[in-house]
Amino acid sequence: MKRIRKPKLAVWKFASCDGCQLSLLDCEDELLAVAGKIEIANFPEASSKIVKGPYDLSLVEGSITTPHDEIRIHEVRRASKFLVTIGACATAGGIQALRNFKDVKEFISIVYAHPEYISTLNKSTPIADHVKVDFELRGCPINKDQLLEVIRAYLHGSKPNTPAYSVCMECKRCGTVCVMVAHGTPCLGPITHDGCGAICPSYNRGCYGCFGPKETPNTDSLAARFSELGATNQDIVQVLRNFNAWAEPFRRESEAHEKKVRKNKDNSR
Amino acid sequence: MPEHSILQRAHFEQLLGALKTRGYRVIGPTVRDGAIVYDDLNSTDDLPVGWTDEQEGGTYRLKRRGDAALFGYVVGPHSWKRFLHPPAVRLWQANRTGKNIQIEEEKHAAPKMAFLGVRACELHAISIQDKVFLGGSFVDPLYKARREGAFLVAVNCGQAGNTCFCASMNAGPKADFGFDLALTEIIEGSEHYFLAEAGTPLGEEILQELEHRPAENIEVEKAGSIHEKTAQQMGRTVDTTGIKDLLYANMEHPRWDDVASRCLACSNCTMVCPTCFCTTVEDVTDLKGDHAERWQKWDSCFTADFSYIHGGSVRSSTKSRYRQWMTHKLASWIDQFGSSGCVGCGRCITWCPVAIDLTEEVRVIRATDIRTKSMAKETDDGNTGTNPR
Ligand code: SF4
Ligand code: SF4
Numbered sequence: 001m002k003r004i005r006k007p008k009l010a011v012w013k014f015a016s017c018d019g020c021q022l023s024l025l026d027c028e029d030e031l032l033a034v035a036g037k038i039e040i041a042n043f044p045e046a047s048s049k050i051v052k053g054p055y056d057l058s059l060v061e062g063s064i065t066t067p068h069d070e071i072r073i074h075e076v077r078r079a080s081k082f083l084v085t086i087g088a089c090a091t092a093g094g095i096q097a098l099r100n101f102k103d104v105k106e107f108i109s110i111v112y113a114h115p116e117y118i119s120t121l122n123k124s125t126p127i128a129d130h131v132k133v134d135f136e137l138r139g140c141p142i143n144k145d146q147l148l149e150v151i152r153a154y155l156h157g158s159k160p161n162t163p164a165y166s167v168c169m170e171c172k173r174c175g176t177v178c179v180m181v182a183h184g185t186p187c188l189g190p191i192t193h194d195g196c197g198a199i200c201p202s203y204n205r206g207c208y209g210c211f212g213p214k215e216t217p218n219t220d221s222l223a224a225r226f227s228e229l230g231a232t233n234q235d236i237v238q239v240l241r242n243f244n245a246w247a248e249p250f251r252r253e254s255e256a257h258e259k260k261v262r263k264n265k266d267n268s269r
Numbered sequence: 270m271p272e273h274s275i276l277q278r279a280h281f282e283q284l285l286g287a288l289k290t291r292g293y294r295v296i297g298p299t300v301r302d303g304a305i306v307y308d309d310l311n312s313t314d315d316l317p318v319g320w321t322d323e324q325e326g327g328t329y330r331l332k333r334r335g336d337a338a339l340f341g342y343v344v345g346p347h348s349w350k351r352f353l354h355p356p357a358v359r360l361w362q363a364n365r366t367g368k369n370i371q372i373e374e375e376k377h378a379a380p381k382m383a384f385l386g387v388r389a390c391e392l393h394a395i396s397i398q399d400k401v402f403l404g405g406s407f408v409d410p411l412y413k414a415r416r417e418g419a420f421l422v423a424v425n426c427g428q429a430g431n432t433c434f435c436a437s438m439n440a441g442p443k444a445d446f447g448f449d450l451a452l453t454e455i456i457e458g459s460e461h462y463f464l465a466e467a468g469t470p471l472g473e474e475i476l477q478e479l480e481h482r483p484a485e486n487i488e489v490e491k492a493g494s495i496h497e498k499t500a501q502q503m504g505r506t507v508d509t510t511g512i513k514d515l516l517y518a519n520m521e522h523p524r525w526d527d528v529a530s531r532c533l534a535c536s537n538c539t540m541v542c543p544t545c546f547c548t549t550v551e552d553v554t555d556l557k558g559d560h561a562e563r564w565q566k567w568d569s570c571f572t573a574d575f576s577y578i579h580g581g582s583v584r585s586s587t588k589s590r591y592r593q594w595m596t597h598k599l600a601s602w603i604d605q606f607g608s609s610g611c612v613g614c615g616r617c618i619t620w621c622p623v624a625i626d627l628t629e630e631v632r633v634i635r636a637t638d639i640r641t642k643s644m645a646k647e648t649d650d651g652n653t654g655t656n657p658r
Contacts, residue, residue, distance in 0.1 A: 034556045152556050161551050165536065165572040168622075172540035173356035173567055177302040177346055180622045182329045190535035190622050204302060215573045216587055218533045225327070225623045 007056035007155070010042035012076050014062025014069050015096055015124060019141035020087035021045040021061055026144050037155065053079035057154050059147075060133075063089040063124045065096060070121065070130065077131040084150060085127045088140035088243040092212050095140075097124040097246035101258075124246070137162065138193050138211040140243035146195055163194050164215040167207050171198035179206055186226045186239060191217035191249070212244035219253035233260040273484035273492075276452070278461035280480045281339065282313050284422070284450075287478045288383040293420055296352060297385030298345065303331055305345040307352070310385065317342055324430045324504075324615065326624030336456050340386055343430035344614050348543035349384055349391055350398060353415045360550070360563045379414035387423045387448065389441030390433075390612040394543035395421075396447055400606045401546050420471065423448035427495050431504030432615030434628055438507065440612040442499040450476060453492035464492040505615060505628040508635060509599075512609075516600040519634050520592065528630055529588035531623055536569035538617035538625070539594065544610050549574070570594050595627055 011021055024031075025045055031038075041051035058080035064070055077083060085091050093100065099107065100123045108115045127133055137150050137160075146162050153160035163169070167189035171178070179185040179201050187206035189198065193214040200207050213219075223236050231239070240254035276284070288295050297310045298317050305317045321334045322342045334341050362373045387395075395416075402412040423444035426433075435441030444451045449472035452463040464484055467473035539545040549568035554561045568575055571590050576583040584590050602610030611627075618626045 030556055037557070148556060149553075152554055152558075155556065156554060156558055158554075161553065163572070163574060165569075165574070166533070168535040168537050169540065169567075169569065169572070172346075172537060175306065175347060175351060175356070177304040177306060178329075178537065178620055178622070181327055181620050182303045182331075182346075184328075187622070190533040190537070216534050218531075218587065221531045221533055221623050 006037060006039045008039045008041040008051060008053070009151070010040075010053070010055040010058045010080070011044065012042070012058060012060045012062075013044055014060065014073065014090065014127070015065040016062030016087065016089040016094065018045055018061070020090075020139075020147075023086075023142050023144045023147055024059070027148055030148055034155070038151075055080050056082060057151070058083045060085045060090050060127050061087055063093045063096060063126060064121070064130055065124045066120055068119070073127060073130050082134050082154060083127075083131070084135045084137060084154075085133050086137045086139075086142050086147065088138065088210065088212060089124075090127045091136045091138055091247075092244045093124045093126050093246035095243050095245075098241060099124060100246055101241070101255075126246070135160065139195050140210040143195050143197070165194050166190050166214045167192045167194055167196065167198050167201075167211070170194050170196075171201050174198055174202060176202045179204055180225075180229075184229050186229055186231055186235075188222070188239065191219050191222050209240070209242055209244055209250065212247045213249040217249045219249050220256075223253055223257065233257040233264070237261065272466065273489050274465045274476060274481040275484045275488060276463045276465045276476075276479055276481045278339070278463070281463070283479045284475070285310065285312060285385075287475050288385075288420065291381070291475075293381045293383035295383045295385055298340070298342070300331065304329060305331070305342050307345070307347040307349065307384075313339065316340075316386075321428070322430065324432045324619045326432065326618050326626050327621055328624070329619050337461070338427070338454060338456055340424045340452075340454050341427060343426060343428065343433060344388055344391070344616065346541055346616065346620055348541065348614075348616070349387065349395060350543055350546070352382055352384070353395065353419065354398060354402070354409075354412055354546060356567045358411060358565045360565050362563075363561045365559045377411050377414055379418050381418045381420075382415065383420040383422065385422045385424075387421050387444070388426055388435075388614070389423065389444040390435040390438075390614040391543055392421070392423060392444055392447040393435075393438075393440035393612040394614070397544045397606065397608060397610065397612070398546055400608075401544075404606070420475075421448045421450075423451040423468075425451065425453045425492070425496055426499045427454055429499050429502035429504065430615060430619075432618040432626075433503050433613065434505035434507055434615060435613035436500045436503045437505075437509060437628075438609060438611055438613035440614075443496040448472070453495060455488070455491055455495065457491075462488075464488055503613075505613075505618070505626070507611075507613070507628045507631055509609070512631070513600040513603050515631075515635060515638060516596045519639050520596070522634050522637070522639055524630065524633050524637070525588045525592045528591050528625060529586065531625055532571075532587050532591050533623060534571045534587045534590055535622060536571040537620050537622060539569040539571060540567060541616040541620045542598075543612065543614060543616070544598075545569070547575070570597070591625075595630060598627070599631065 108118050150160045180187045185206045188209035189207040192209045193211040195211040236257045237254045240250045295310045298305045299308050299315045300317045316339045319334050319337045323330045364371050402409040426442040448468040451466045467476050547568045548565045551564045573582045598610040
C-alpha cells in the first residue's frame with residue numbers, strides 16, 4: 001500500500017482573544033486519537049514549535065486590524081491548501097470591529113500615551129475580505145464539537161455538518177420554552193446561525209447572536225418585533241453590535257436604527 | 270355498565286397510581302420556565318394546579334386562575350409528537366475494525382407511555398401522524414412501537430384560547446375518538462370532579478380500578494354545556510370552504526410577498542406544529558473514521574437545506590417556503606393524506622416570534638382571491654385581468 005503523507009494542520013492567530021484556539025486545545029483527547037493521521041505543524045497556544053509549510057489545513061483565528069497582518073494573511077493563504085476561518089473575529093471582524101463604526105484615531109489618542117507608536121487600520125475586517133476562504137466556522141467562541149466536525153470532514157473528504165439555519169431549530173428540538181414568546185425577552189435566535197445548541201434560551205436569556213447571521217436572516221422583521229416588545233432604536237443598535245456587529249446583515253440593521261436614533265435627536269432639538 | 274362515571278378530584282392520584290403500577294411512564298402538563306410543557310409526572314402535584322395560559326399571536330403568558338383546576342389551560346409549546354416522534358433519534362451505528370465494517374441496528378425500546386391531558390385537537394393530530402407514519406406502504410417502526418405502547422387520557426378543554434380554532438377544523442374541542450379515557454373537569458363551588466368516559470377496554474379496566482360512581486344525567490349535561498361553551502370561545506376561525514382550490518388558485522397572490530417580508534424563516538411554526546413530521550438525517554463520524562452514527566432529526570421546510578437538490582435550493586425565497594408550508598398544511602395535505610394537516614391548535618400563531626397568523630393569511634387571500642379579482646376587473650373595464658404571474 002502507498003504510504004500516505006500525514007496532512008499538516010496549522011493554526012494561525014490574528015487579532016483575537018485566543019478563545020477559539022482554546023477550543024482546539026480542549027479537543028486534546030480527540031486529537032490524540034488521530035495523532036497518527038495528522039501532524040500539528042503550527043499551533044501557538046499549544047507549542048512554539050513551527051513546522052515548515054505548506055500546510056494542508058490551516059485554521060485561522062482572528063481578524064485583520066493592522067497593516068502587518070494585512071500582509072501576513074496573504075502569506076498564510078499562500079502556504080495553505082485548505083483555509084478555514086474559525087470564530088466571529090475571523091468570519092466577521094469580531095468585537096473589535098466595533099471600532100468600524102467610530103473614528104479609530106480618536107480612540108488611539110484617548111487610550112495611548114504615545115499614539116504615534118500605534119499602527120492600526122481603520123477597520124477590523126474578516127479574513128474573507130482579504131483572501132479566499134474555503135470554509136467559515138462561526139461562533140464566539142466556536143463550538144468544540146463543530147471544530148472537530150470540520151477537521152473530521154476535511155480528513156474524510158465530506159461536507160461538514162454545520163447547518164446554517166436558525167438557533168430556534170435547536171432551541172425547539174431541546175424543548176426550551178421560547179423566551180421571546182413566553183417572557184417577552186428579545187432574542188436574536190431567529191436570525192442567528194445554529195451551532196451553540198441554543199444555550200442562552202435554555203437559561204432563560206435571549207440569544208446574543210454569537211454565531212452571526214443565519215441563512216436568509218430577516219433582521220428587519222425581528223427588529224420591528226423588538227420595538228413592539230418595548231426596545232428603543234438605541235437598544236436595537238446595541239443588541240446587534242456585538243461579536244458579529246460587522247457581519248453584513250447585522251451591520252445594515254444596526255446602522256438603520258442608528259440613523260433613526262440620530263433623526264429622533266435632531267427632531268427633538 | 271354506565272357510559273359515564275364520576276371521578277372525584279380527591280381520588281385523581283389513583284389514576285396516576287394505576288398507570289404507574291402497569292409500568293407506564295406518565296407524561297403530562299407541568300409548569301416550567303413560564304409555560305405549561307409536557308414532561309414526566311410523579312404525582313398530581315406536578316400538574317399546573319391553578320394555572321392557566323393567555324395566548325395571542327407571538328405571546329404566551331401564564332396566569333393564576335381563581336380555582337385549583339388541574340387542566341385549566343389550553344395547549345403549550347410542546348405537543349405529543351415530542352414523545353411519539355422524538356426530535357432526535359439515532360437510527361444505526363457502524364464500526365470499522367481493519368477492513369471490516371459492522372452495522373449495528375438500533376434497538377429501539379418500546380416505552381410504555383401514558384399521556385395525561387391530551388386535547389381533542391391533539392388526538393386529531395396524533396391520528397394524522399398515524400396516517401403519515403403507519404398508513405402508507407412504509408411504516409416507521411419507531412413511531413409504531415411508541416404509538417402502540419401509548420395510553421391516552423384525553424381531557425376536554427374547559428376553555429378555548431385566543432389562538433384556538435379547532436372548531437373550524439372539526440378537530441375539537443370535545444374528544445370524540447382515539448382515547449383510552451376521556452375526562453371533563455368540573456369545578457362548582459367546593460365540588461371538584463371529573464366526568465370520565467372509557468374509549469377502549471383497557472381504559473375501562475383502569476377506570477374500574479379507581480374509586481368512582483356512575484354519573485347522573487345532570488352531570489353529563491353539565492359537561493356537555495362546558496364543551497359547548499368552549500366551542501363558542503374560539504379566538505380564531507378559518508373558513509375552510511373550498512380551501513384547497515382557493516390556495517391552489519392563489520399561488521401567485523401578492524400576499525405571499527407580504528408575509529415573506531414579516532416571516533423570519535425561523536421554523537418555529539413547524540417545530541411546534543403537532544402534525545409537521547419532516548426529518549433530516551445527519552451522519553456523524555469520529556475523527557478516526559472508525560465509528561459512524563446516523564441520526565434522524567426534526568427538520569423544517571423553512572430551511573434552505575430542506576429543498577436542496579443538486580445545484581441548489583428549490584425554495585430559495587422565504588416567500589416560497591411560507592407558501593409551501595401553508596399550502597401543504599391546508600390544501601395539498603388533503604390530496605396527500607385525505608384530510609387537512611391543520612387541527613386548529615393555534616401553536617403556530619402563538620409561538621411565531623413575529624406573530625404571523627395563518628388564519629389571517631387565509632382570510633386575506635380569500636377576501637382578495639385572484640380569481641374573483643380578475644373577474645371583477647373583467648366586468649369593471651371590460652378587459653380580462655392581467656395575469657398576475
Ligand atoms: S428562545 Fe430565541 S432561539 Fe429559542 S425559539 Fe425563541 S426566539 Fe428562537
Ligand atoms: S411563520 Fe413565524 S414561526 Fe414560522 S418560520 Fe415564519 S417567522 Fe418563524
